[in-house]
Amino acid sequence: MKNVSILGCGWLGKELAINLIEKDYSVKGSTTSIKKLEDLKVVNITPYLVDISKKNIQQEFLEIGVLIIAITSKEVEGFKWLISEIEKSNIDKVIFISSTSVYPSLNNEMTEEDETIDSPLVEIENLFRNNNKFQTTILRFAGLFGGNRQPGKWFADRKIPYPKGYVNMIHREDCIAIIGQIIEQNVFGEVFNACSNHHPTREEFYINARKSIGKSIPEFDNSKPLVYKIINSKKLQKALSYQFKHNDLLSV
Numbered sequence: 001m002k003n004v005s006i007l008g009c010g011w012l013g014k015e016l017a018i019n020l021i022e023k024d025y026s027v028k029g030s031t032t033s034i035k036k037l038e039d040l041k042v043v044n045i046t047p048y049l050v051d052i053s054k055k056n057i058q059q060e061f062l063e064i065g066v067l068i069i070a071i072t073s074k075e076v077e078g079f080k081w082l083i084s085e086i087e088k089s090n091i092d093k094v095i096f097i098s099s100t101s102v103y104p105s106l107n108n109e110m111t112e113e114d115e116t117i118d119s120p121l122v123e124i125e126n127l128f129r130n131n132n133k134f135q136t137t138i139l140r141f142a143g144l145f146g147g148n149r150q151p152g153k154w155f156a157d158r159k160i161p162y163p164k165g166y167v168n169m170i171h172r173e174d175c176i177a178i179i180g181q182i183i184e185q186n187v188f189g190e191v192f193n194a195c196s197n198h199h200p201t202r203e204e205f206y207i208n209a210r211k212s213i214g215k216s217i218p219e220f221d222n223s224k225p226l227v228y229k230i231i232n233s234k235k236l237q238k239a240l241s242y243q244f245k246h247n248d249l250l251s252v
Contacts, residue, residue: 135188161224164202
């Protein structure tokens with residue numbers, strides 16, 4: 001499984017591809033922009049123009065061992081078409097990047113066993129989970145940060161709501177390492193939450209984030225009743241024997 005395709009070489013997918021190439025993987029990567037094809041080629045990603053909303057994909061892109069889906073689209077019909085194309089290929093392993101936004105905020109801890117909300121993303125997850133022609137591991141990432149995604153720059157023009165709630169975040173370096181371990185350890189057919197074990201309050205987190213980039217302390221909105229969720233990642237940590245690289249959200 002040293003050959004992979006990454007559908008969506010954006011903020012996460014491109015850095016993931018670079019990391020895998022450094023480990024002697026052969027990586028095909030996709031973009032929806034003709035202008036970005038050369039950017040992928042420069043870092044040794046074999047580039048492809050793929051747009052599932054336009055039902056545009058080259059079958060050669062699917063001639064690989066593992067397909068990693070890292071696009072933000074929530075277009076159910078586009079994913080139904082994509083799955084039909086995967087079924088025509090020899091792919092038997094898929095990693096689908098999802099989000100912990102599938103869980104409602106019930107003011108408690110959420111595990112993979114908990115009920116999810118009714119949403120297009122959950123419907124798409126189920127299309128992959130219920131397909132018996134290939135195995136899919138669903139990775140539900142918490143809030144993503146790292147690189148040019150600096151939390152201190154968020155909420156720049158408005159007050160931050162629910163200051164006494166808790167943050168659920170994961171650094172891009174952990175995302176990349178986790179995906180690599182799923183491939184290396186051949187852990188497919190699973191659903192995993194992926195989130196740092198550290199859950200400071202939103203007030204603590206964003207004050208620290210602003211200070212870290214030399215910005216003034218943000219304003220908070222306490223007007224709404226408190227709602228939150230705390231994402232539990234113990235299943236992933238046990239299955240992969242994984243320890244988070246960024247497990248102190250007040251030191252990054």
